[in-house]
Amino acid sequence: MDQEITDRISVEFKNNQKVLTAIGNETRQAILITLLRGPQNPGMRVGEIRLKTYLSRPAISHHLKILKEAQIVSVHKEGTINYYRLDSKSKLKSLKDLVHVIEKALSQCE
Template sequence: MQEYCLSVFNQCAPVFDMLRDCHRQEIVTQLTKQGELSVSEIVEGSSLSAPTISHHLKLLTQAGVLSYRKEGRNRYYRVNLERMIGDLKKLTEILEKEFATQEKRTDEKENSNR
């Protein structure tokens, strides 16, 4: 169980890593609120330069936080909420089970020591 728990945590780790940056948080928040946006629309809603936004978009996409579709020369980005929520739910479920198992072991140890 612990190996599987670590595997799922490692699957979620890139999301945690990407969202620790305040600029990436702003991009994800903007996309969550406004839906799918082009790069130029994201730049318009930010104080960052276009190259900096593009860098953050690339990192967020590589981590699976965002996805995009191409239309002509434009890329339209959106948040992969379903995937992130699914991964986080899976991690939460595993951690809850692991915690319950550890709690049960502790109770059994305490009862056997009496």
């Protein structure tokens, strides 16, 4: 396999490390699916997410923090109320680059 492609794959894995870690957890996947099903404007509150996922508020807050740090979820504040939604500029889009480079490498192996 071409050294340039393997180097690029390494770079893309590093660029996507937080995203891959964040979406690799089943609980966070459940939260993401809940957010996808919910209203994007203004978003969902922790209590609404709790009702759909049956997780505790502290667990949801912990996982939302990880998803926010990975830039997958954003928070919209209205006074003291926080609404969570998928980030429109989400780092999830950067996974396309990783997949594209891997597909390119695989096509060279065939």
